[in-house]
Amino acid sequence: MKHCTNCGREYPNDKAFCPVCGVKLEDEVTSKPEPWYQQWLSVIMGTMSLIVAWEWNWEWGLILAISAIILGYKSPNRTAKVLSYICSAVTIVLIIHYLIS
Ligand SMILES: [Zn+2]
Numbered sequence: 001m002k003h004c005t006n007c008g009r010e011y012p013n014d015k016a017f018c019p020v021c022g023v024k025l026e027d028e029v030t031s032k033p034e035p036w037y038q039q040w041l042s043v044i045m046g047t048m049s050l051i052v053a054w055e056w057n058w059e060w061g062l063i064l065a066i067s068a069i070i071l072g073y074k075s076p077n078r079t080a081k082v083l084s085y086i087c088s089a090v091t092i093v094l095i096i097h098y099l100i101s
Contacts, residue, residue: 001028042071043080046087050094058095065091 002025003010004018010028017024046068053061065088072084 002026003028039075039077039080042068042075042084043087045071046084046091049091050087053091053094053098058098061091062095065095 001010002013002015004021004023005026006021006023007018009018009020011018011025013027015025045064049061049064049068052064068084068088072081072088075081075084
């Protein structure tokens with residue numbers, strides 16, 4: 001499909017100009033893939049939550065773990081998603097263990 005940048009109407013690929021406005025038709029823009037750091041941000045966050053909960057304080061660790069789960073949920077990368085869930089789960093288990101002991 002091609003679309004007119006002026007009126008937004010869609011036309012088949014064999015058309016070169018919009019018959020309504022005479023504007024040159026552009027190819028349908030495919031959405032750009034997310035950069036690697038955005039895909040892996042959830043994993044970085046998950047790992048950080050673990051370090052923060054272990055070394056610093058559990059409240060911040062918990063906040064980071066929850067952020068990592070939310071980011072992981074939104075991430076299109078399946079591996080990053082699973083890894084961020086695992087890191088966050090370990091952090092949460094660690095926090096629970098710390099709080100009950
Ligand atoms: Zn048009």
